[in-house]
Amino acid sequence: FSKYQRNKNVLKRIPGPPERVIIGHMGIFMQDTDSMFTRMRNFSKQYYPIYRFSTLYVDIVNFLKPEDIELVLSSTKHLSKSKIYTFLYNWLGTGLLTSTGTKWHNRRKILTPAFHFSILQQFLHIFNDETGKLVEKLEQECGKTIDVVPPVTHFTLQSIAETAMGISSIDERHQKEYKKAIYEIGHIFLRRLTKPWYRINAIYSMSKLAEEENATVKILHDFSTNIIAEREKERTTNVSQNMAFYSKKKRLAMLDLLLSAKNDGADIDYEGIREEVDTFMFEGHDTTSMAISFMLLVLANLQDIQTKILSEILNVVGPTKIPTYEDLQNLKYTERCIKETLRLFPSVPFISRYASEEFTTKTGYTIPEGTVLHIHIFDLHRNAEIYPEPLKFDPDRFLPEQVAERHPFAYIPFSAGPRNCIGQRFALLELKTVLCGILRRFALEKVDDMHDIEFRPDLVLRPKEDVKVKILPRQQTVQ
Ligand code: HEM
16 A cells, blocks of 8 residues: 555645545455455554545545544435445345435334334343243253354344244244355455446446346345245234234334335335345344354353343343343343443444535545545444553443543444434344343353454454354352
8 A cells, every 4th residue: 555645635634734545556456355354453543533545436534533423423414325335235225224315214214113112022022032942052052162153143033033024933944045145145245345347337247246146135035025925924814913912002013014004005115125124134133143142252251241240130130030121121231241242343343424515524624525434333442542441341331420421422333323223222122131041041151262353344243253152051159
């Protein structure tokens, strides 16, 4: 890399000379995607608090300071996602994650009630049942070291299918195919991203990679189409039971809400429903799966934290009782540990927007319209200026008095502002439920050091290798 100024208008210090500009030559794109994650971390350190990454075809400004991040995320002007999200269109269409403008606004309005707390309360028994099944599965692994990601992913996939989609279960074969396709689509996305010539649709569509993408998307779409068909069948054959399931206020879970909206003539057709099913199946299982897996890794590493969480669970819920919604709300220490896990291991490590008009950052740069804006959640959360000893796992960082001292945009695992994560309360509830189930039955022991974990670039924060934890039967002596 050479560090120099390319286009004075793109990133302009006010006052003073332009700086902090990296020009990427083609060499970077030819390198393997493996080192990309580490390279991004190095740039963030070297060029903090803001830098421009410039290539032949795009200018990206990278934001690392909460004050600047707030400007982007809280604004109603920069709500559009950047061009890289268009690489997901073949699979996700323009569902809630990828859409813009009126379409996004209307969909968000339709879908928000599906995550109301009265709906989430009704999901709790599903989280509890699925936790029971996960615990049974782990029981067979007692005494062994396992990669926790596969069983946890099975749990989160089953949970999102049963809750948001209202499906009773997904058979093992379809689950396997779907999980494999999700890994593949992430890999294809990355390979396309790092090859500039694949930005030109005409070239990409003739490539071997596009062929691979189409085959993978077919598997993913078959999966979502089956879910919709199954739910439609269940709705017509089981009307009275369905009505009893939902609250008297007639709030519906996600897929039922969309099917009803379509039947009532709202502006959504079958394709529209499928893009949301694809979006929510993915966002609703992969993010939580990584969060739970990293949480188990942290607890296996830090016995004192594990003991304290278990102690809180035993005091608030008890040794065997199935947790109620209220119990879970009272797990305050556990919640702080979940937050600290998502600080160190944010399931979505970066997000990207498009500047729809010129603005000036708090750090003093003019960002012209059309610039791609990258927000590095991973680096923000590990910034030593904001979080002293950033690698230290310290749940007290989330005590109200400590939170009050930080900038509100210093912690954004669920993004923030109008386009924040619609599923964040769903995720917290799921995480707390599964922790209750696992920690009361098993003691987790360290295998790998949590700070030795290396990541690979993907749609979510993924480890390069397994997340290994040793599972032992718990002697419930902690009080
Ligand atoms: C620990 C778990 C989770 C984390 C860390 C997380 C994080 C995020 C982040 C950072 C975004 C912003 C993405 C962007 O701007 O590109 C987002 C958006 C979104 N999330 Fe989550 N998420 C989690 C769980 C969930 C769950 C459980 C669901 C669904 C049940 C969900 C559904 C969505 C959707 C649909 C969006 C797009 C929202 C919009 O643009 O209006 N997420 N999530």
